[in-house]
Amino acid sequence: MNTNFTLPRPLRRTGSLASSRTVRIVILGQAAVGKTAVTVRFITKRFIGEYDPTLETIYRHELSIGADVVHFEILDTAGQEEDALLIEEKIKWGDGFVIVYSVTDRCSFNEVMRLCFLVNHVHSAARKSSAEPPPIVIVANKKDLEFDRMVTTEDGENLSKALKLRFHEISAREGCEETAAVFHALYRDVVPLLSSSPTSFRRRAVSKLMEKIPRIHSTTTLGPTALGATSVLGPTSVLGSTTILGPTSVLGSTSTLGPTSVQGSSFMLGPASAVSSSSTLGLSGLGPSGRGFSFSTSRDFPRD
Numbered sequence: 001m002n003t004n005f006t007l008p009r010p011l012r013r014t015g016s017l018a019s020s021r022t023v024r025i026v027i028l029g030q031a032a033v034g035k036t037a038v039t040v041r042f043i044t045k046r047f048i049g050e051y052d053p054t055l056e057t058i059y060r061h062e063l064s065i066g067a068d069v070v071h072f073e074i075l076d077t078a079g080q081e082e083d084a085l086l087i088e089e090k091i092k093w094g095d096g097f098v099i100v101y102s103v104t105d106r107c108s109f110n111e112v113m114r115l116c117f118l119v120n121h122v123h124s125a126a127r128k129s130s131a132e133p134p135p136i137v138i139v140a141n142k143k144d145l146e147f148d149r150m151v152t153t154e155d156g157e158n159l160s161k162a163l164k165l166r167f168h169e170i171s172a173r174e175g176c177e178e179t180a181a182v183f184h185a186l187y188r189d190v191v192p193l194l195s196s197s198p199t200s201f202r203r204r205a206v207s208k209l210m211e212k213i214p215r216i217h218s219t220t221t222l223g224p225t226a227l228g229a230t231s232v233l234g235p236t237s238v239l240g241s242t243t244i245l246g247p248t249s250v251l252g253s254t255s256t257l258g259p260t261s262v263q264g265s266s267f268m269l270g271p272a273s274a275v276s277s278s279s280t281l282g283l284s285g286l287g288p289s290g291r292g293f294s295f296s297t298s299r300d301f302p303r304d
């Protein structure tokens, strides 16, 4: 497949004094706590029921926060036990961290402290100075599952207070805005550190490992100039004012296997196959194992 097509520039407001920043966020937490659900909810404003637990992906997402155009790069980790060196590489890569547990899973709550310690340890060792601790937000997910709750709100608040970290209790299933608030808060914590650290830690942290993680690029340009405007990249698709760019050059085709209807959206997961032109609207990707996935919707994403 020819992947040498020219990428259209993301739509931007013109005449704006907005600054543009890239912020790298790493989502950590035990398996099945909802890391992917939280990430996808933030990017697409949709809740998609099931994901391949083995997929580890960097989502690229652009949006306006206040006067800034923010390029989020969000690493959704696999949540499985892995080599300590691998997890360290990922932590080094990040500017800010979301540590997720499920209120229905005490074990995942108990893991939070260890992950916080790990993030702090890796960052302070890499910076070799008494720099500010890395911004971390603790997220208690699945609060909609009240009957299955094993971790109280107070438990989460107490832990966060003890660790001096932000705490958000959310439901990726039910809350779009509360999920976005997590990322916005983290962004506000990260920005001062980026500005005060010109010799950014992140530049030293680029590794071959990080380059191997598949990337999905979605661009949401908000504001009057963008509304109703669309761009198309390659054989993937466009939603309303939201441009979803398929994983650039990773694949120009996606395949679908047994779409499942989830809240008016369909979600498809399965091995990649040659589909030269997909009418799927949504994100598409290729997992590290070469397995393709996509999720789609027949509706426009809601706009802010």
Ligand SMILES: Nc1nc2c(ncn2[C@@H]2O[C@H](COP(=O)(O)OP(=O)(O)OP(=O)(O)O)[C@@H](O)[C@H]2O)c(=O)[nH]1
Binding pocket: 029, 030, 031, 032, 033, 034, 035, 036, 037, 038, 048, 049, 050, 051, 052, 053, 054, 055, 077, 078, 079, 080, 141, 142, 143, 144, 145, 170, 171, 172, 173, 174
């Ligand atoms: N009820 C409810 N279910 C949720 C919520 N968030 C995620 N889930 C479900 O929890 C399961 C796991 O969600 P994922 O997003 O795949 O979890 P993960 O942490 O990325 O899992 P791994 O990739 O295995 O690490 C899925 O069945 C989701 O539909 C939520 O807020 N409420």
